[in-house]
Amino acid sequence: MTVNVTADEPALPVRPLLGHDPESFGRYRLLARLGSGGMGTVFLARSDGGRTVALKAIHRDLAEEREFRERFRQELQAARSLGGADFFPAVVDADTDGPRPWLASEYLLGPSLAQAVEAHGPWPYAALRALGVALARGLATVHRQGLVHRDLKPSNVLITADGPKLIDFGLARAVGAERLTRTGRQMGTPAYISPEQARPVGGQSAGPPADVFALGGLLVYAATGRAPFGEGGANDVLYRVAYAEPDLAGVPEELWPLVVGCLAKDPADRPAADRIARALTGTGTGDDGERDRDLDLDRQWDGERQRDGERERFAGLLPAGVLHDIALRTATVWDVAVRRPEEPQAPASAATAPEAPPPQDAPRPARRRLVLGGLGALAAAGVAGGVWWAVAGSGDDDTRGEPRPGPGGSGTDTAPQPLxxxxxxxxxxxxxxxxxxxxxxxxxxxxxxxxxxxxxxxxxxxxxxxxxxxxxxxxxxxxxxxxxxxxxxxxxxxxxxxxxxxxxxxxxxxxxxxxxxxxxxxxxxxxxxxxxxxxxxxxxxxxxxxxxxxxxxxxxxxxxxxxxxxxxxxxxxxxxxxxxxxxxxxxxxxxxxxxxxxxxxxxxxxxxxxxxxxxxxxxxxxxxxxxxxxxxxxxxxxxxxxxxxxxxxxxxxxxxxxxxxxxxxxxxxxxxxxxxxxxxxxxxxxxxxxxxxxxxxxxxxxxxxxxxxxxxxxxxxxxxxxxxxxxxxxxxxxxxxxxxxxxxxxxxxxxxxxxxxxxxxxxxxxxxxxxxxxxxxx
CATH class of the missing domain: 2.130.10.10 (YVTN repeat-like/Quinoprotein amine dehydrogenase)
Structure with missing residues (x-):
């Protein structure tokens, strides 16, 4: 396998397990960490049959709280209702009743939108348009299921060659369902939360317009590399979300009308997700009375040929650095912790084996520097205690009866061909x-x-x-x-x-x-x-x-x-x-x-x-x-x-x-x-x-x-x-x-x-x- 990677590659996304991490959940052995959030930790894991998954486990201190268990069940229900569609990872397995609930879903090869923009910079207009179309269609699917994501942000959007995927439905809920929120706990991410949730008095529940507001923020972030309401403490950001105007400097002019509509303070003034998709594709005016046309467009979007074409176009429009990042993960991250059977070890011949050889797996350090260096010592055998290191003669090459080798040369044999x-x-x-x-x-x-x-x-x-x-x-x-x-x-x-x-x-x-x-x-x-x-x-x-x-x-x-x-x-x-x-x-x-x-x-x-x-x-x-x-x-x-x-x-x-x-x-x-x-x-x-x-x-x-x-x-x-x-x-x-x-x-x-x-x-x-x-x- 040949992989060509430049020296300035981004760091790969997996991180080692910590000493207190468990060995496995269910039939899935943990291999590495992918990330950690407010509800739980996401691991890279593999089943006994060899299937690689992203496994999310609730934090230990939250596993005993009924509220969080119920919220986790809601995430599982939402993910199962959406998983396998174009814009969401498929759910593979789950356990919501065990000592530490977990959910295993399809492992997607690609950086998050946050990683992609941070590593490779803002996106051009064509890529932004394709991103907006895909995310709007994904949200339209969520909303047609009667759900609201409620935590749409750059780290919850994965960029794959097939298009963006929405992940982490930990805060998702059915429209009008009971709110599972502790007193004093702000649900969501301040930079992408909607104004109706950000206002401390008279705040409203998050409906589909809240997801649309977050979508507008995502487009601003992808276009500029920053959130539309700046950075700072949570309270400062929430105040600007509720009362200030967004900073749209650097957003392509073609996107301004759409982004301004998404970021409207009044949720009633924001367009629906399906209207955003039509506006970006140029397939309709977005008039409210065109419901029959909406249904025809939905059927058209579901056509396999059109979806394949859109996937190819999406990959082709991505910035070169993002495509290279995806390729690197495909070539190397997929091989993380691949289990393969050990080959039988060939026994050493009696003629060439050391007198009392070290174990075959003893460390053999090997330096590749043009400097002196301290090596880890080699466990070796054959030294008799108290030996006297004498040389044969002084000032000559006498070897006491051994053949005289002469100086080193090219030798009579050629080097063996590499296997x-x-x-x-x-x-x-x-x-x-x-x-x-x-x-x-x-x-x-x-x-x-x-x-x-x-x-x-x-x-x-x-x-x-x-x-x-x-x-x-x-x-x-x-x-x-x-x-x-x-x-x-x-x-x-x-x-x-x-x-x-x-x-x-x-x-x-x-x-x-x-x-x-x-x-x-x-x-x-x-x-x-x-x-x-x-x-x-x-x-x-x-x-x-x-x-x-x-x-x-x-x-x-x-x-x-x-x-x-x-x-x-x-x-x-x-x-x-x-x-x-x-x-x-x-x-x-x-x-x-x-x-x-x-x-x-x-x-x-x-x-x-x-x-x-x-x-x-x-x-x-x-x-x-x-x-x-x-x-x-x-x-x-x-x-x-x-x-x-x-x-x-x-x-x-x-x-x-x-x-x-x-x-x-x-x-x-x-x-x-x-x-x-x-x-x-x-x-x-x-x-x-x-x-x-x-x-x-x-x-x-x-x-x-x-x-x-x-x-x-x-x-x-x-x-x-x-x-x-x-x-x-x-x-x-x-x-x-x-x-x-x-x-x-x-x-x-x-x-x-x-x-x-x-x-x-x-x-x-x-x-x-x-x-x-x-x-x-x-």
């Missing part, structure tokens, strides 16, 4: 992640992340309201910083199977200083760092800094610990054997995962921070843990006992073989069959035997490698160093001999050109520019 290539709205700066059969990758800025099926190369889901720079695997979930939330103190959790997304409750810290608050994770806990205070001033080192253990199953903070203040905004870490190993500027510390108690702390040489993903500043060191040993890589190489914190062996830059420079920095290693493979200086890859403590081979790249601590990957008998060469998307090195096997030349046109390899399911995934390619390794 598939996905091209879409991918961001350039994010950190792709392979997790549970899905490649999670940043979408264009402001659009969250996309979940691409690793087996098929198709878009599985989108998660728009999350920070897509640094997705991280924690247990079965993908966790990252939340966006579009109230404040910057929440996490977002995404299910990689179907994209279902929800927010944590506020965590009591701010993430405004970091794009990557998650340091590490285990089966059910995300370990998070943040700062005190919600105000915008100050710097990270001037704020208190905290470490939190957030339980993703119970959806609450399990423990909290204050850390020493510092300038690092992301602290890379790793969890193993009941310990959280956290790297800070100048030190590494182990905490007990059960209660957050500090077990040991070891000072690290060197100081200063380097630029990481997003706006983060990170330490120069990263940690990898296996078999009770912490392997620290960065400004040198050293081991620490996980339980006691006692230092082991170390390798300093001056101990390296000749030709690697004086200021070596080590990348994050990949371990397989007792050998560690890691980059040095961004120019070499070393293969270090963990049993003999010798360098088996060292490989010098003839392409640019990503600077340490960027990580290396191993799969299928090959080593894949991280690339930052705009000409080479990937290089494969033979794991046994250290010779170049093949180079995948780049044709993406990406300026950044930085990729860190992702492997899984016997494949190499190359994410660069606007494409993802899957290469077979067997």
């Amino acid at each position: 598939w290539e996905y091209r879409g709205p991918l961001g350039d700066l994010g950190t792709p992640l392979y997790h549970r059969g899905v490649i999670a990758v940043q979408a264009d800025p402001g659009a969250g992340i996309l979940g691409v099926d690793a087996r098929r190369g198709t878009l599985r889901w989108t998660a728009p309201a999350v920070s897509g720079y640094t997705p991280m695997a924690c247990g079965d979930l993908i966790v990252m910083k939340a966006t579009y939330a109230d404040g910057d103190d929440r996490l977002a959790m995404v299910d990689p199977a179907d994209g279902r997304t929800w927010y944590s409750d506020p965590l009591g810290v701010t993430f405004r200083f970091t794009d990557h608050p998650i340091s590490a994770g285990d089966a059910r806990t995300a370990y998070v760092t943040g700062h005190s205070g919600a105000h915008r001033d100050g710097t990270p080192d001037s704020r208190r800094r905290y470490l939190l253990a957030y339980d993703m199953v119970a959806r609450k903070v399990r423990w909290r610990r204050e850390l020493e203040r510092g300038s690092a905004t992301h602290l890379p870490g790793v969890v193993a054997e009941g310990r959280l190993v956290l790297v800070d500027d100048g030190s590494v510390t182990a905490y007990d995962t059960a209660d957050g108690r500090r077990r040991w702390q070891v000072a690290l040489p060197g100081d200063g921070l380097v630029a990481g993903d997003g706006s983060d500043m990170v330490p120069r060191w990263t940690a990898t843990v296996a078999r009770g040993t912490v392997l620290m890589t960065g400004s040198g190489l050293r081991t620490i006992d996980l339980r006691t914190g006692r230092g082991g062996r170390q390798l300093d830059p001056d101990q390296l073989p000749s030709g690697t420079g004086d200021e070596a920095v080590f990348g994050v290693p990949a371990l397989a069959d007792g050998v560690a493979y890691l980059t040095v200086l961004g120019t070499h890859v070393f293969a270090i035997d963990l049993a003999s403590h010798h360098v088996r081979w060292r490989w010098k790249a003839d392409t640019d490698l990503a600077s340490p601590p960027a990580g290396t990957a191993v799969a299928g008998g090959l080593v894949f160093p991280p690339s930052s060469d705009s000409r080479a998307a990937a290089v494969a090195v033979d794991r046994r001999t250290g010779r170049t096997r093949w180079t995948l030349r780049d044709s993406s046109g990406s300026i950044l050109g930085t990729t860190e390899p992702l492997v899984g399911q016997g494949r190499l995934y190359v994410v660069r520019g606007k494409s993802i390619r899957a290469l077979p390794l067997t």
Whole structure:
């Protein structure tokens, strides 16, 4: 699936679920939030059979009130009497008697009129005329059913390719029916309420003319981008509605007579909805005596051919930006949280599997920046406790009997042909992640992340309201910083199977200083760092800094610990054997995962921070843990006992073989069959035997490698160093001999050109520019 989206796209309309949102209503599983109003919250939901709906649930505090239950029943009755017609969504299911009543209706792909005008500006006359015709006909249908909408406003009109749709009949009632209004409660929206309702004394009930008044306000808003009676406090707006003249500056002259009639103070002076439709189409004069002609016109409007033609004309008259918005939602929003069966995982071969491999779904962070960055540590195996990192010789390339590889070259083999290539709205700066059969990758800025099926190369889901720079695997979930939330103190959790997304409750810290608050994770806990205070001033080192253990199953903070203040905004870490190993500027510390108690702390040489993903500043060191040993890589190489914190062996830059420079920095290693493979200086890859403590081979790249601590990957008998060469998307090195096997030349046109390899399911995934390619390794 190929989707072309510009960088200035509007944000997608769905938002993650909050921590207190239920899992489901009836047979509908909740997937995301669409919005919230005075009566309830609207969710995106899906039935067991795969039907996607918009599900409106009454707020918990209102569900016990008989008045609101009755009003909700009225909404259901009104929606069912109108649903399925041209101008209204169809009702799919409902429950008005349960603990929390809900209504599920057809999910419509399109922005509201408010979103469309706010994002893309006022509409031209032709589009306004088509909008007015459709809305007037919709209201005429409502009024012929003996109903009044009573809350017509820009957010209750959805713009679809088939025409506008009227939604939210929560305040609708039959003409002359009992009014369900609390004393002192104003029903409706002040900017679009009618004068007869706005007047504090002698106010009248809302009949069909009240809807016509709101229609006039909608046309003014679509033409100018503002309500006809201005903005301000509710009482000020209501006063102007009742007594002042509307501001029609910017409304096309052709619409003035009609809009003035709709906005008349006296409801008797306003035209009926069907007369408005005739006036805008030019099919009649609107004389009151032409009732027979009205009936003929109604029959004509119901003709299928005419309706299809009007739909095509409506879509063709919409502003280009609105059409593009609808297309974007059709291409991506429809894929939000699409559930697909998981593919069976191919077992790793005995010849190429790591000695004690991590779970296939362990996080594999991958940087796409031309800067140094702190990586989430890799859970790996094969490191013996207390090993001594010795090199074979000093000042020579002696490899103690291993074949001499020679310098890296183009290799004798050609790169395998991709099994598939996905091209879409991918961001350039994010950190792709392979997790549970899905490649999670940043979408264009402001659009969250996309979940691409690793087996098929198709878009599985989108998660728009999350920070897509640094997705991280924690247990079965993908966790990252939340966006579009109230404040910057929440996490977002995404299910990689179907994209279902929800927010944590506020965590009591701010993430405004970091794009990557998650340091590490285990089966059910995300370990998070943040700062005190919600105000915008100050710097990270001037704020208190905290470490939190957030339980993703119970959806609450399990423990909290204050850390020493510092300038690092992301602290890379790793969890193993009941310990959280956290790297800070100048030190590494182990905490007990059960209660957050500090077990040991070891000072690290060197100081200063380097630029990481997003706006983060990170330490120069990263940690990898296996078999009770912490392997620290960065400004040198050293081991620490996980339980006691006692230092082991170390390798300093001056101990390296000749030709690697004086200021070596080590990348994050990949371990397989007792050998560690890691980059040095961004120019070499070393293969270090963990049993003999010798360098088996060292490989010098003839392409640019990503600077340490960027990580290396191993799969299928090959080593894949991280690339930052705009000409080479990937290089494969033979794991046994250290010779170049093949180079995948780049044709993406990406300026950044930085990729860190992702492997899984016997494949190499190359994410660069606007494409993802899957290469077979067997």
